[in-house]
Amino acid sequence: MFAQKLSRSFFNRPTLRVARDLLGKFLVRKIGRKVIIAMITETEAYCGPNDLASHASRGRTARTEVMFGPPGHAYVYLIYGMYHCLNVVTEREGCPAAVLIRSCELKQQPNSKFPAYRIGRQLTNSRQFPNSKFQFRNLKPITYNLKPNSSGPGKLCRHLQVDRSLNKEDLIISRRLWFEDRGVQIKPGQIKRVPRVGVDYAGKYKNKLWRLVLKLV
């Protein structure tokens, strides 16, 4: 099967373009011998130091340091004390910007005896993670009938077991987490542009249509 790892130059571009081009690409998470392959269906762009919704607009701190670095690195932070959010750093070194991965559609692992499943419309069957210490708090075995893409980045990270141990990971060379192009073609008409979530404090930036949603067909 065609699968091309995304290179550093893919992320070394304007953030909004990276956010758009990430739709239909795949996030690959490897945990031991287990591989989770998830097609990206929703992203948000955080465009540089002037974007008041971006953590980097408050300046360079220990937390935001990685956003100022070279593109292609992971920025993972804790939100509301209980959830993690996964971002990938974009643009040239020195220009703090990132794309938040909000939602994915999960694909069946090759040769898996388990059914294909999704995040966004259905929650996964917890049998996918038989050897994991990971706690599936409050998860029923299958099928929450959620609205498309209502899942959110917190739940995504829980399923992919992404936490702060992956902060600053170089996703171009990492063997734990990376991006792939698997030949899925996205037409412009499949992409919906809406305001970002939870950024009411961001002044004139709060209404920017920098949240990109892939319409599932």
Added chain:
DNA sequence: GATAAGATCATCT
């Protein structure tokens, strides 16, 4: 179906 409240902590003031 809609809305509200509660959980819980790194980060910044």
Added chain:
DNA sequence: GATGATCTTATCA
């Protein structure tokens, strides 16, 4: 000491 790129559960209608 206040806050938030969230999600679940409870309590309404």
